Amino acid sequence: MRHHLITTAFLWVFLAATAAAAPQTRNVVxxxxxxxxxxxxxxxxxxxxxxxxxxxxxxxxxxxxxxxMGATPETRREALMPxxxxxxxxxxxxxxxxxxGSVMRVxxxxxxxxxxxxxMLTGAPRxxxxxxxxxxxxxxxxxEVLARNLQLPFGAVAQIGSWDGFASAAASRDGRILTTGGxxxxxxRLSTPAIDQLVALRKDVLGLWEEGxxxxxxxxxxxxxxxxxxxxxxxxGLGNSDDWAHADRYDRLLVYLNRADRLIGELWASIQSSxxxxxxxxxxxxxxxxxxxxxxxxxxxxxxxxxxxxxWALVLGPDTPAVGEASNTxxxxxxxxxxxxxQYFRIPSSALGPLARPALPDTLIETTxx
Numbered sequence: 567m568r569h570h571l572i573t574t575a576f577l578w579v580f581l582a583a584t585a586a587a588a589p590q591t592r593n594v595v596x597x598x599x600x601x602x603x604x605x606x607x608x609x610x611x612x613x614x615x616x617x618x619x620x621x622x623x624x625x626x627x628x629x630x631x632x633x634x635m636g637a638t639p640e641t642r643r644e645a646l647m648p649x650x651x652x653x654x655x656x657x658x659x660x661x662x663x664x665x666x667g668s669v670m671r672v673x674x675x676x677x678x679x680x681x682x683x684x685x686m687l688t689g690a691p692r693x694x695x696x697x698x699x700x701x702x703x704x705x706x707x708x709x710e711v712l713a714r715n716l717q718l719p720f721g722a723v724a725q726i727g728s729w730d731g732f733a734s735a736a737a738s739r740d741g742r743i744l745t746t747g748g749x750x751x752x753x754x755r756l757s758t759p760a761i762d763q764l765v766a767l768r769k770d771v772l773g774l775w776e777e778g779x780x781x782x783x784x785x786x787x788x789x790x791x792x793x794x795x796x797x798x799x800x801x802x803g804l805g806n807s808d809d810w811a812h813a814d815r816y817d818r819l820l821v822y823l824n825r826a827d828r829l830i831g832e833l834w835a836s837i838q839s840s841x842x843x844x845x846x847x848x849x850x851x852x853x854x855x856x857x858x859x860x861x862x863x864x865x866x867x868x869x870x871x872x873x874x875x876x877x878w879a880l881v882l883g884p885d886t887p888a889v890g891e892a893s894n895t896x897x898x899x900x901x902x903x904x905x906x907x908x909q910y911f912r913i914p915s916s917a918l919g920p921l922a923r924p925a926l927p928d929t930l931i932e933t934t935x936x
Contacts, residue, residue, distance in 0.1 A: 600853065626817045677868050679731055816864070
């Protein structure tokens with residue numbers, strides 16, 4: 567009996583010493599910038615596309631070039647997105663710079679939005695998703711898994727974005743989590759007068775295309791929701807980057823990216839100043855697809871256009887090592903975003919089904935309990 571007690575006690579001490587400690591992360595914010603190429607993310611202003619823009623009579627690229635030019639990719643990207651490269655990337659890890667041996671790509675055969683967001687949130691490409699039609703598909707998403715496994719109340723897992731397609735991609739069924747499309751109001755019990763005013767402005771601000779609302783308004787709505795409702799998970803879907811690109815306005819795209827960088831910096835500063843979120847929140851920023859690489863095709867994207875398959879992802883938070891720019895990684899895929907989101911809640915990728923890809927590497931420090 568005494569020998570049995572000693573053995574049992576030793577086993578419990580061993581398990582306690584080797585068990586992985588729970589992540590510090592309690593909240594996750596996902597921000598997607600639609601159709602932002604790796605060229606701008608890792609190299610800033612692209613002179614190939616700028617030269618194409620310069621021959622267009624309506625372009626202001628010469629003025630814009632003076633703001634974002636630089637002798638090296640590093641100086642150009644810091645000029646374009648200073649918060650990303652000076653403050654966020656050094657504290658986390660960013661994947662997708664092929665010049666550093668980090669390849670990240672979509673696996674779906676389409677390289678446009680609905681297949682991309684579905685792959686991103688369900689963990690794998692889904693063959694039924696072949697168009698950008700606004701509809702839900704019967705595949706559980708990472709936000710739904712999170713709400714179900716943690717038994718969270720409605721509104722604690724939320725999606726707010728500028729396009730109706732974000733709402734349909736966020737969940738396989740209506741009512742499982744809070745989803746809001748490009749012009750939707752929030753449910754009264756989850757809204758505030760300030761949020762209602764921003765929602766009303768969506769219909770008054772004329773966007774480039776009629777299918778989506780202005781990203782700055784969507785961002786401010788999400789920011790206000792974060793402060794008022796304190797969700798455990800929030801997906802902020804931004805789409806105007808893709809709008810400006812499809813309009814062949816490289817000059818406006820660059821200004822947009824610089825503004826988006828500032829807004830993301832403001833949100834991160836707000837998170838870090840909040841007692842509720844500070845040092846308990848992981849931020850993931852990524853895109854759904856790339857675009858063409860030449861002046862004649864950069865404004866478009868599908869998997870027949872080279873470059874459309876390449877994407878990138880930034881992960882930053884209390885459980886992510888400060889790797890900075892990833893290098894010499896195995897080939898990474900869009901479906902790994904879903905498991906990356908869930909890992910901070912100790913939910914395995916298998917919760918998404920047998921096809922789900924594993925989490926991105928080097929995004930979770932595995933510590934041991936003292």
